[in-house]
Amino acid sequence: MRLVTYKETGKIRIGAVKGDQIISLDAIAPDMLTFIDRGEEGLSLARVAIEHAEHTTPLNAVQVMAPIPRPRQNVICLGMNYVAHAIESDRARGREPKLPEFPVFFTKAAHTVCNPGDDIPLDPRVTAELDYEVEFAFVIGRAGKNIPREDALDYIYGYTIINDISARDLQGRHQQFFKGKSLDYGCPMGPYIVTADEIGDPAKLGIRLRLNGETRQDSHTGDLIFDIPAIIEYFSLGTTLEVGMIFATGTPAGVGLGRTPPEYLKPGDVMEAEVDGLGVLVNRVVAG
Numbered sequence: 001m002r003l004v005t006y007k008e009t010g011k012i013r014i015g016a017v018k019g020d021q022i023i024s025l026d027a028i029a030p031d032m033l034t035f036i037d038r039g040e041e042g043l044s045l046a047r048v049a050i051e052h053a054e055h056t057t058p059l060n061a062v063q064v065m066a067p068i069p070r071p072r073q074n075v076i077c078l079g080m081n082y083v084a085h086a087i088e089s090d091r092a093r094g095r096e097p098k099l100p101e102f103p104v105f106f107t108k109a110a111h112t113v114c115n116p117g118d119d120i121p122l123d124p125r126v127t128a129e130l131d132y133e134v135e136f137a138f139v140i141g142r143a144g145k146n147i148p149r150e151d152a153l154d155y156i157y158g159y160t161i162i163n164d165i166s167a168r169d170l171q172g173r174h175q176q177f178f179k180g181k182s183l184d185y186g187c188p189m190g191p192y193i194v195t196a197d198e199i200g201d202p203a204k205l206g207i208r209l210r211l212n213g214e215t216r217q218d219s220h221t222g223d224l225i226f227d228i229p230a231i232i233e234y235f236s237l238g239t240t241l242e243v244g245m246i247f248a249t250g251t252p253a254g255v256g257l258g259r260t261p262p263e264y265l266k267p268g269d270v271m272e273a274e275v276d277g278l279g280v281l282v283n284r285v286v287a288g
Contacts (some may be wrong), residue, residue: 001046001195003158005032007063016046017192021056023049032068032193033244036141036157043195065115066189067160068139072244074107075187076235077135077164079177081225081250088258093172103226103234106177108164108248112186116281120165120185121288122267127167127183130265130285133251134209134273136221137162138202138228139193140245147236149229155241156228158193159202161281162248163209163273168257168264188273188283189246199277202228207252210272219252221275 002017003025014032015022028045029035035042080086080100087097114120122130141157165187170180199205202221209217226234231247256263265271265285273281 001043001050001198003032003035003067003193003195004191005065005067005069007065008057008061012065012069015057016050017059018050018056020059022059022062023053023056025049033072036139036244039141063115064117064191066113067191067193068189068244068246069113069115071110071113071246072242074110075113075137075162075246075248077106077108077177077181077248078226078231078250079104079106082219082223082252083225084219084223084253085251085255085258086225088253088255092257092262099225103231105235106181108187109178109182112182112184114185114188114283116188116190116283118185118188118283119286120188120265120283122265122285123288127169127180128264129168129257129262131166131168131256132209132211132216132265132271132273133164133166133255134207134217134275135162135164135248135251136202136205136207136275137189137246137248140241140243140247141196143240143242145236145240146238147232147241149233152229152232153196153202155232156196156202157243158195159199159275159278160189160193160246161191161273161275161278162246163188163271163281163283164248164251168262188281190281191279194278205276205278207275209254209274212270217252217254221249223252224249
């Protein structure tokens with residue numbers, strides 16, 4: 001099922017996308033997090049609603065929003081989780097390339113989540129090194145702790161796309177990731193949550209980003225250093241996963257930081273982040 005949060009005539013609603021139409025799921029839940037809380041019961045009701053829908057709304061007649069416009073907590077992210085990106089990041093910073101022995105976790109502030117189509121502000125007073133990072137993300141559908149990797153996929157509700165907008169100079173200045181990853185509008189997400197049953201094997205998806213039509217990142221989710229089961233096993237060790245938590249699994253090589261010389265975002269740039277089966281997340285950079 002392809003789930004969407006959207007705005008129609010000023011009202012924020014949730015629905016299921018079928019072809020180029022939306023079937024409202026407002027009767028099941030008032031928002032996406034509440035819908036996810038209902039688990040399989042909510043999905044069963046949604047299937048009935050889709051089958052018997054008498055009214056649909058054209059997808060192109062509404063504003064598609066981030067599927068979870070305001071997460072309950074920060075988005076959990078992984079750094080340097082593709083081999084080639086880990087190498088390009090170290091080299092760009094003058095370090096000897098070294099792959100991480102354990103997942104590198106950090107978070108993006110919940111308020112930074114923004115919508116497909118939203119403009120991403122670039123304020124030169126804040127950063128001169130704004131960068132893009134396409135990421136494959138997953139949403140937790142079952143609470144759990146100390147989850148073994150062989151059971152990990154059972155805890156996933158669905159998948160979406162995140163563009164992990166990053167201010168590289170702030171990362172270096174503050175010697176950690178949070179500030180440089182948490183500027184306003186720093187976490188475009190969407191356009192949908194695609195439920196886990198529709199994706200099958202999450203390690204078999206192409207992932208790419210185009211900048212002004214030019215492919216800059218082009219990889220495969222099978223190239224993750226720590227795959228999704230490993231991520232869930234490591235993070236849930238001593239830490240409870242809660243329903244609705246969002247994880248971004250890392251970005252492949254090809255970011256602006258890794259180019260020679262580095263090429264950072266500028267006003268007018270259009271980013272198209274894409275993962276097979278999940279759609280395309282488009283945002284433009286504007287002077288801010």
